[in-house]
Amino acid sequence: MESIKHFSHIHPLQLKEDHQNDVEQVFCSGCEKPISGPVFCCNQCNYVLHKSCAELPNKKKHPFHPEHHLTLLSTPPYEGICICDACRGIFNKFVYHCSLCKFDLDIACASQWNPDDGHKHAFISLWNPTSPFVCYACGEKASEILSCVCSICQIWVHSSCADYWDTTTKKDEVDTESDQSQDIDFSLFCHEHLLRFVEEQSLQNVDDKIKLCDGCIQPIITSSPFFSCSENCGFVLHQSCAELPKTKKHPFHIHHLSLLPKAPPYDGVFRCDGCRGLSNGFVYRCDECQFDLDVCCGSLKDTIEHESHNHPLHLEKTGAPRICKGCHLQSNHVYVCHVCEDFAIDCGCATLPNKAWHVFGKHPLKLTCFAGTDLRGNECGICSEKMSLEQWFYFCDDCDFAAHTHCVVGKCWRVKFGGTFKYDTHSHPLALVEETRKNTACEACDEQCNGLALECGQCKSYYHREGKCFWEQFKESAKYFAFSGTMLRYRYAANVFAATPNVTTKGETKHRK
Template sequence: MCSGCDEPISGPSYRCTSCNFFLHKKCTELPQEIKRCLHPQHPLHLLAKPPAHHTGKWMCDLCNKTCKSFVYRCSFCNFYLDIKCALPPCLSEVEGQEHQFICLPKSLPLKIVSFTCNACGTDGDDSPFVCTMCQLIVHKTCISFPRSIKLRIHQHPRIIHTYHLQQCNSRNKYCGICRDGVDTNYGVYYCQDCDFVAHVNCGIQYRLSNTESDGDERSITMNDEFKESSFDIVREIKHGDERIIAEIKHFSHQHNLILIDEFNNDPKCDGCMLPIFTPFYSCTECNFFLDKACIGLPRKKYWQYDRHPLILILNTWEEDPFQCAICEQYCHGFSYNCDRCHSFLDVRCFKSTKDSIEHGGHEHPLYLAVESENRHCSGCGVSGESQTFRCVVCDFNLDFKCATLPDKARHRYDEHPLFLTYIDPNDYQYVCQICEKERDPKLWFYRCEECDFDAHRECVLGKNPFIKLGGSYTVDIHPHPLALVEKTDDYPACHTCGEPCDDLALECTHYKCNFIIHYKREKRAML
């Protein structure tokens, strides 16, 4: 018999060569100290025999049986648990394991004192229920709460309840609904795919207030979303043990795209409209480029704020720019489109619509606010009622425009890439070297460290950084084709209203014609 647990030994074991003392391998690896829900005030320490001052029987305070082997003891309260009661089989929460809850025996002192529910983490003063196998103490109402729930604010189909968040390797310590801290010693709803955490009561209350019919349940899982690829492989090359996709046929373009690692100008990706860096895919027949990130975007996606599937489409420079439903900027390029809701999401914002992000501009994780609030953005200094990422530790907020700014950009005034910079290293020069106006040193800007070159974000990227200029538009009031332009010099007068064209405009492409009008989405619809 094992001297640790008083159970028969079969298989390899440890023994003392001087006396009749045997131990299972698992009993030699018992932790020296544990914390248990039945006695949350103090830790319990492993003892091999009763302390010298102990008199009478050595009894387990849960099962009331005499202890014949190792026990865990609280030296402050003389509270004992034998090995079976201290380390039950369902403590590890094996998938599908059902807890066996009963009302706590009247003989235990916890019957008449307040307790903290291990299921929801809130206090209670009613008669608690305990799992006979693992000593979890819960409210009576928490016994029947759902094992998993679906939340519209969360991107994955389900989040699962766990009693032991500390065993899930979670780095998130804040509720994704109320943004307050969570105690990892108690139960929460948790998503292991994206480290989303929610208080039990927050999750259930939000779920009840946003109830959907069974017909709205998602019909695909997150893995299913990636089955429909956006491209077909035309040619691969082998480089050592690595296979490189050298040529593809992408749904968004009529010609094949070739992987290249050099360029002669500063192209933009036609998918995300961001400055493109090598390697990327290029069309050899026309001016079309896609970076590697946009190549892999799935054709169909679900978004936690829309019950319908979103389809990836391309808005070219020949079409009107769309307005992103999140950042409210006008864009060309890829968007996820909902035909039923008539909404568009640019791919930069869509990739950022996670419950939490880590951004180089701040030291703490940032959490997507559940509701839109009028908050001051720490990146650009602008206040608005759009959705923001918030830091729950300090007063730091980030709107989607700043959260999706490119890390690197290019400008003709500097031969090197410019990097988005969050803290101004200078204590003497707060001037934009493009427009030669003052900069606010507290706001983000672009910088070339090698040239000591600093510039406003707007001066580097432009007022409309995600619109592809050019194209060919036709309107009833003018006989020649018009091109989409962004006027930065001379500001000619609009043909229809007479005001200066200092932003997006439609300009005649005929070299002898000076026709120009403001570009406004409402006006384009009327034309």
């Protein structure tokens, strides 16, 4: 006969498969419910426990109190009666208790939830746009921004609750229902329409354009989950970009940076203070200092391994400008080698893709950091200018095709073109485009639009989105005059001015600050 020593009683308890007492009804000394079925009982006194009560874990994590583990006690730690914090019932036997919070659950409430019987769908870790919210698992108010959501059940829970409540053990059930999650819409901070979660993108047709994430302005690949606008307005977002921290401390700046879906300058186009490139995606920003980083520079790792160097590289803001080994421009925001004092690469070169496609090439081009002697005298296959042995370039071995890095990725490789924006200086919405045709003249100044331009689909007209022409147009806008005070106008205007590519300070082409 099985015998156990239980913490709640001084005598050994013997297992009986079917306890019967014809004289009077017997109640469990743990849950205070009538005895039925197998029990553990004491042969020396009248102490009896349901087998299930005798096998209760001494500690357990429960969604009703996710902050701490609950400890099983044989009696409440208070004088008199004890009130369950879940059902508000009165009891005086077994209790799951938190000594830090004075939180108590009776056995019935504590046993209603079991990790093995928890939520059957996978949770997704996301920013909750409705924060603060009430956690569906524990019922407590939650203020954390990054929380977990079930796209099938449309419920939000603490990240800590999801760890104990997510039991996707039935793989077939999860796989079957995961397709349904594509029809669930979410509201996120970064977009005006509801977004649809897509776990896997169907293969694109040959004629389909590559989708660019509106957060990082990088391609959406088929194997990674993402969000797509339910109104089909073209907005797409990597799941990883939806989970970006809302604030962060960065080595490039002394203050904390806040994540914004668009930069303040007028239409969201800004110049990143890290790589000095243009972007119109999410921005990590310090309003006090007018400091902006795009998502790629804002998410740089503190230390990296790069094929251009055999030592680890460390992200720093240097006091004196350093010459980048990739492009030979100067920058204060660089990766440096603590072993080799003369090696540094700037943010732009550090984030260049290892492989890239170009319309002139038949094969993917590989980023090359070390030139061979056979490159000497070669011309860039795109701009026809001479290639330098001292600068990185893209190369195809099969075609013997070489090109400058800036010719392959373009000067606006972190700008997402398309969409429309209502400018005060024109009666129709204008779309941001990259104009390269030689016969396209700006309606405002009658000079050629070459680069960033604004296109009116109704008037079939174009306007500069860069340079002094755009600046003169902006000064006439209502948005500029909406700011009270000369200093506020100056600070805001200076930020717009900095976002115009062909408005540069003297020597900027040689020195990136």
